[in-house]
Structures are given as C-alpha cells and as structure tokens.
Amino acid sequence: MIGPQFSPDFMAQLDLLFRWRRDVRHFDTRPLAAGLLDQLLDQAMHAPSVGYSQPWRFVRVCTPARRNAIIAHVEQENARAASLYEGGQRTAYDALKLHGLKKAPEHLAVFCDIGTATGHHLGRRTMPETLIYSTVIVIHHLWLAARAQQIGLGWVSILDPAKLIELLDIPATWQLVGYLCLGYPAEAADVPELEREGWEKRLDHQHTRLQR
C-alpha cells in the first residue's frame, strides 16, 4: 500500500461531494466568514500545474463600482447570446438563470500568468496551453474545497475577457480564465440546473469512449 488508504465511508462522502459540486447561480447574500476565501485558495493551491509552474493568479473584486460594471457587461453579453436562439429555444433560454453575480457575496476573477518563469518552462514546449489548463484545475479544486464547506461556486463565461481585463486593471501577462461567484447556495440541488430545466440531458457514457 503506497500512501493513505481511504475508507469506503470516505469514498461515499467524496461521491456525494462530486454530485453536489454543482454550478451555483442562486445565492444567499450572507458573507463568507473572514479569512475563509483565503483559506479555500490556500487549499486550491495544492492543484497540479505543468512543470510546477503554479501560474494561477486571483483577483478578489470588492469595489461596488467594479462589481456593478461587470454585472452590466455580463447582462449585455447575455442579451446578445439570447438573440442567437429562436422560437422555443429562445423561450427556454430566457427562462434560465445563468449567473448569480448580483447576490453572491464574493466575485473572484482567476487569471493565468502566461509570462511566468516559475517551473522553467518544463513540460510546456509542445503544449503551451497546459499553463492555462493548470489554472482551470485550480478553479475546480477551489470548487470542491468550497462545496465541502457549504460554499457554492458559479463560473460565469458569458463575458468578453478583454473587457474584464480593462475593468480590473491587472498585469499585462495575465490571461482571464474564469470569473467566479462564491457564496452560500440559496437552494439545494444535486442535479445540474440545465438538466433540471430541460435544456440538455446527461450524455450516455458509451458515446464518450473508444478503445485503440
């Protein structure tokens, strides 16, 4: 046996965490306890990164003017996205709640420093995109760590990264990977919202696997 062995009870609870990880769009306005966000980020920084590059950078967005400008931008982009659907699909789209930016007590922008020298470029000569991938994984890590402490996370992608970079005044080599809401969920769900609302079904796993 190499390393810790996990009990069947732990694995059942881990499975529960995976199922309840969910993208949360309905938040309570209750703030996170002081220091909790930093603690979650500390935990997320145990994520793997290509060549140990640790390229993730976090920007906590607190200023009301900045939060509001970002919300206005997302609503504008969402209206544009809606206009691409027609008929019943448009009606279905309009009925979906796609972000919880207004109520979520925390907004967190996550960037990848594509100019970092940490890790001395190991492992990313042929696939430089792995630097971004490492940042994606730190977000997923944060998602799970947060959920384990009852905190929901929602990832908002209906936005123009260039606009966010302009609004947040960040270093030139940082590339936006995700804009996140965090807070206590206002409703319970262990099924994806888009599945509950009939937008899309769970894919049959047989369609995702080949052997060579």
Added chain:
Amino acid sequence: MIGPQFSPDFMAQLDLLFRWRRDVRHFDTRPLAAGLLDQLLDQAMHAPSVGYSQPWRFVRVCTPARRNAIIAHVEQENARAASLYEGGQRTAYDALKLHGLKKAPEHLAVFCDIGTATGHHLGRRTMPETLIYSTVIVIHHLWLAARAQQIGLGWVSILDPAKLIELLDIPATWQLVGYLCLGYPAEAADVPELEREGWEKRLDHQHTRLQR
C-alpha cells in the same frame, strides 16, 4: 443548511486526498481490476461542463504497437526539450523522471469534441475555450477519483498533439487535451516530484493574490 454537511473528519481526509493527488511517474505494472477504469470514468463524468456540453471523449490505448509508438514519440520530444537547457539546469533536467509510460498498465488519451452540439452552445459564445476547459476538469476529476482508490495518474504533455491524433485514428473534431498514465504508484509521495528534486519551489501565496 442547503445540501449535505461534511464532517471535520471528512474534510481532513479530503485535504489528505488533495495533498496525495500528485502527478505519478513511478508505476507498479500490476493491472487495474477489470471494470475499474470505466467506473472511474463514470465518476469523472460528474465534472461540470460549459452549457452542460459534456465534451470529453476517452480513448483507452491498449495495442502494444500503439503504446510503443507513443512512448518513442514522447522520448524524442523529451530529448528535444532537454536540449533547450544548459549547464546545471540541463544536468538537473536529465535527472528528472518525467513520465511513467513504460510501466503504467493503462494509457488514456483524453480529447475534447470541439464539434459537439450538446448543450446547444450555451455559455461559450464569447469564451469558446471553455469547452476545452470542461475537458481539463474531467481529467482532474478522474485524478482525484483514481487517487481515492489508490490509483496514481500522470499527465504527459511532452508530445505533439498532431502526432497523437495520427497514431490514434480518431474523429476529426476531437482535440487532444491530455495523455494520461494510470496504475498503482510504486513510491509514496505527498510532495510534488519537481519540488523534491529541487527543480522548483512552492510559490508564496501572497504573490498570487490581488484585491480590486
């Protein structure tokens, strides 16, 4: 309280899982139990995906000729990568073991179907790269699910995706995201190999955070 509450004991175990997740490059040749890889993939498919697009596609590479061709390709690319370092850094690079492709009982290529219509393009008009990000997250999900069952995973990025696509004969819309080794680890470690070997240090978290 919304959804399940996790105990302090579970959270301590989860932290242990996060620390032991590690990129594994030293494998035992013992095969995975029949059906275990499929079970881990089933669990990984609870990963989030943009607009519920579920774009992940998995190719289990079993044929010895294909495995060997991929190993030969990675060794060639690794020699090229090594040639970019000089002096002491070259010596340090050469001493690193960067993949466990030869001994690992399972090779798994993970693709993103960038042509998928699942999810009806929701959430990815302004950031189409989120489709790839969803596939990155399914890999991290698999990594954690595997480690909870004592299975180590190593992500190999020292390769040319175009070469892999040629060797594996896969559908035209599938983009390679990661090439993975899976198997029982042959050594115990809860510290990244590149940190143990002195290649790079853990980043001070204060350098990764801003407030706006």
